Amino acid sequence: MYAFEYKRPASLAEAAQLLSGDDEAKLVAGGQTFIPTLKQRLAQPSTVIDLGAIGELAGIREEAGGVTIGAMTRHGQVASNDVVRRVIPSLAGMAEVIGDPQVRNLGTLGGSIANNDPAADYPGALLALQATIRTNKREIAADDFLTGMFDTALEADEIIKEVHFKKPDVGHYEKFRNPASRYAIVGAYVTRYGGTVRVAITGAGACAHRWSAAESALGGNFAADAVAGLTVDAGDLNSDIHASADYRAHLVKVMTQRAVKACA
Amino acid sequence: MTKVSMTINGKEMSGEVEGRTLLVDFLRQNLGLTGTHVGCDTSQCGCCVVHVDGRSVKACTMLAVQANGSKVTTIEGLAAADGALHPVQAAFREHHGLQCGFCTPGMIMSAVDLLQHNANPTEHEVREWLEGNICRCTGYHNIVKAILAAAESMRGGVAHAAE
Numbered sequence: 001m002y003a004f005e006y007k008r009p010a011s012l013a014e015a016a017q018l019l020s021g022d023d024e025a026k027l028v029a030g031g032q033t034f035i036p037t038l039k040q041r042l043a044q045p046s047t048v049i050d051l052g053a054i055g056e057l058a059g060i061r062e063e064a065g066g067v068t069i070g071a072m073t074r075h076g077q078v079a080s081n082d083v084v085r086r087v088i089p090s091l092a093g094m095a096e097v098i099g100d101p102q103v104r105n106l107g108t109l110g111g112s113i114a115n116n117d118p119a120a121d122y123p124g125a126l127l128a129l130q131a132t133i134r135t136n137k138r139e140i141a142a143d144d145f146l147t148g149m150f151d152t153a154l155e156a157d158e159i160i161k162e163v164h165f166k167k168p169d170v171g172h173y174e175k176f177r178n179p180a181s182r183y184a185i186v187g188a189y190v191t192r193y194g195g196t197v198r199v200a201i202t203g204a205g206a207c208a209h210r211w212s213a214a215e216s217a218l219g220g221n222f223a224a225d226a227v228a229g230l231t232v233d234a235g236d237l238n239s240d241i242h243a244s245a246d247y248r249a250h251l252v253k254v255m256t257q258r259a260v261k262a263c264a
Numbered sequence: 265m266t267k268v269s270m271t272i273n274g275k276e277m278s279g280e281v282e283g284r285t286l287l288v289d290f291l292r293q294n295l296g297l298t299g300t301h302v303g304c305d306t307s308q309c310g311c312c313v314v315h316v317d318g319r320s321v322k323a324c325t326m327l328a329v330q331a332n333g334s335k336v337t338t339i340e341g342l343a344a345a346d347g348a349l350h351p352v353q354a355a356f357r358e359h360h361g362l363q364c365g366f367c368t369p370g371m372i373m374s375a376v377d378l379l380q381h382n383a384n385p386t387e388h389e390v391r392e393w394l395e396g397n398i399c400r401c402t403g404y405h406n407i408v409k410a411i412l413a414a415a416e417s418m419r420g421g422v423a424h425a426a427e
């Protein structure tokens with residue numbers, strides 16, 4: 001790790017000021033991605049701004065029938081929280097299959113979506129649960145937030161404050177885990193809001209995205225068979241040592257079907 | 265350099281660290297608490313697990329400054345003052361839950377965290393919980409056996425409800 005200066009602001013305003021005053025400054029939340037990045041010397045920040053002491057970024061509350069979760073909320077807290085389990089149980093279930101218990105004790109919602117790893121779980125949940133990302137500057141709809149591999153609509157000096165998730169009638173996240181890392185090789189998060197269905201796919205492509213052909217098919221007939229006849233184009237999908245693009249294309253359909261079945 | 269202070273195994277301790285100093289390096293190098301091991305240094309193996317404010321974390325993936333002001337428990341802090349082993353430590357010895365012992369401090373700290381919020385885990389729950397702890401020797405079987413036995417003895421000798 002290269003040397004850096006460490007700051008631990010007590011408010012969001014103070015953190016924003018530190019960040020906008022220094023182009024080389026970086027935020028740290030749970031550190032489960034950022035610290036490994038620093039160790040590999042893939043980043044050389046002048047200052048590391050720790051969001052850990054900012055009360056405004058913590059907490060979970062019910063809002064407008066859905067759930068609002070502070071950016072610094074740990075995956076383990078989401079998995080075990082009574083409000084999340086009651087209002088959007090599929091979201092608690094998703095948080096419970098991230099990494100391992102120690103990663104879940106530190107890793108945060110804000111850190112996961114800011115990082116937007118193609119194999120991360122939360123980005124799919126943003127799309128499936130029609131989330132709104134609230135930052136220190138504005139509100140961003142999930143569909144506009146994820147812009148590419150490890151890329152988001154966030155500006156360099158923007159800080160995620162909280163995320164609002166809309167409660168679906170039913171929903172389920174089905175994940176095919178990499179047996180070693182536990183990241184998603186492919187994950188499918190399916191939700192139904194009245195007659196509208198959302199299918200968010202993670203792990204398969206450059207970043208989480210919606211599978212619109214499946215959404216229309218399932219909107220007409222919310223049953224696993226409805227997607228049986230669809231084909232997934234492997235052309236845009238990732239191919240690596242863990243899985244070929246063709247295998248991922250196959251998994252997209254299988255995971256979607258399993259998620260639909262689990263919704264029933 | 266920044267001064268950090270923590271309550272480690274019940275004692276107030278402090279030291280000077282750089283921003284980039286990892287919690288595990290602070291424990292091992294500044295304080296000489298070498299029971300916490302470093303296996304991979306890449307957040308995978310769980311040899312470095314300690315408790316920070318009651319929750320198990322990988323001390324190789326946390327900065328010492330992030331733990332400033334916290335309560336930290338390491339493997340050295342588990343046994344009673346008179347040297348009596350913690351029930352999880354005793355069970356690892358009794359059930360041969362270790363061979364080379366390198367992974368053991370992390371395994372035990374992880375298991376103690378599990379048992380503090382699930383006093384009666386199933387074998388499946390124990391295996392799932394150990395996701396972040398890697399052992400190159402035992403094949404896990406005796407580790408799982410030890411943790412289930414420790415859970416039973418900590419509940420006062422009642423066997424698992426499902427059995």
Ligand SMILES: Cc1cc2nc3c(=O)[nH]c(=O)nc-3n(C[C@H](O)[C@H](O)[C@H](O)COP(=O)(O)OP(=O)(O)OC[C@H]3O[C@@H](n4cnc5c(N)ncnc54)[C@H](O)[C@@H]3O)c2cc1C
Binds near residue numbers: 028071110
């Ligand atoms: C062994 C292991 C297994 C894992 N398995 C999984 C898995 O199965 N699924 C999965 O989804 N993830 C997995 N992860 C990643 C984990 O969920 C991370 O916690 C997460 O990706 C990053 O969250 P963090 O809080 O640790 O963020 P950090 O590492 O602290 O930060 C990540 C990035 O986000 C930025 N950032 C953080 N907070 C904010 C904010 N509020 N506003 C703006 N920018 C911000 C930081 O500047 C940094 O660039 C795994 C990690 C490890 C080490």
Ligand code: FES
Binds near residue numbers: 302307
């Ligand atoms: S040394 Fe920390 S996880 Fe391996």
Ligand code: FES
Binds near residue numbers: 361366367398401402
């Ligand atoms: S006992 Fe040797 S690594 Fe576990």
